[in-house]
Amino acid sequence: MEIKSAEFVISNTDVKKCPAGNFPEYAFIGRSNVGKSSLINMLTGKKGLAMTSQKPGKTLLINHFIINNNWFLVDLPGYGFAQRGKEGRQNIQRIIEDYILEREQLTNLFVLIDCRHEAQKIDLEFMEWLGENGVPFSIIFTKIDKISKGRLQENLKAYQEKLLESWEELPPILLSSSEKKDGREEILDYIDTINKS
Numbered sequence: 001m002e003i004k005s006a007e008f009v010i011s012n013t014d015v016k017k018c019p020a021g022n023f024p025e026y027a028f029i030g031r032s033n034v035g036k037s038s039l040i041n042m043l044t045g046k047k048g049l050a051m052t053s054q055k056p057g058k059t060l061l062i063n064h065f066i067i068n069n070n071w072f073l074v075d076l077p078g079y080g081f082a083q084r085g086k087e088g089r090q091n092i093q094r095i096i097e098d099y100i101l102e103r104e105q106l107t108n109l110f111v112l113i114d115c116r117h118e119a120q121k122i123d124l125e126f127m128e129w130l131g132e133n134g135v136p137f138s139i140i141f142t143k144i145d146k147i148s149k150g151r152l153q154e155n156l157k158a159y160q161e162k163l164l165e166s167w168e169e170l171p172p173i174l175l176s177s178s179e180k181k182d183g184r185e186e187i188l189d190y191i192d193t194i195n196k197s
């Protein structure tokens with residue numbers, strides 16, 4: 001799919017204030033620093049569209065970006081960031097949960113996982129919560145430029161085995177490197193296929 005236009009629309013903390021209408025939307029979630037905002041910039045080809053940082057906890061709001069004037073990409077705050085204090089963490093947790101459970105236009109959630117690390121409890125529990133709530137999701141393994149191809153295959157295999165301990169079927173799994181622009185076509189085509197179905 002070709003990206004003809006990508007524009008920032010609105011940031012907010014309240015799901016009720018997200019854009020009205022029926023355009024399908026695709027949101028990115030995962031631990032702080034996993035590369036959600038960078039992936040939005042890579043997919044759209046616009047470097048400064050979503051704000052990124054080396055420090056975790058950069059994105060704190062629900063950010064809507066309109067693509068080709070007929071669908072949205074949504075950048076969400078990360079979970080699991082310890083330095084914001086209990087109240088700040090609970091607040092972000094509530095924003096994320098309300099958005100995921102109440103946003104009817106949410107067509108697919110991409111759960112981003114850093115390909116370098118072994119399966120983390122917080123991500124596995126989050127995906128179980130998605131399953132319990134019937135939220136459609138896929139996994140994107142990020143930062144694949146940071147490890148060798150062999151190591152990536154090993155990590156992928158181990159992750160899939162871990163998932164199969166609690167899931168009967170694996171969700172769709174995609175790979176990305178925002179640094180090297182790997183996975184761009186696959187992710188955009190995946191979205192395009194869902195948009196057309």
Ligand code: GTP
Nearest residue numbers: 032033034035036037038052053057058059078178
């Ligand atoms: P929060 O908004 O804090 O939740 O983080 P985020 O998930 O949006 O992460 P962000 O996109 O801000 O990226 C965090 C850091 O990882 C930045 O320094 C990025 O440059 C780096 N990064 C993101 N994706 C990649 C990638 O594919 N490869 C490499 N090498 N670095 C990446």
Ligand code: MG
Nearest residue numbers: 036037058059
């Ligand atoms: Mg971010």
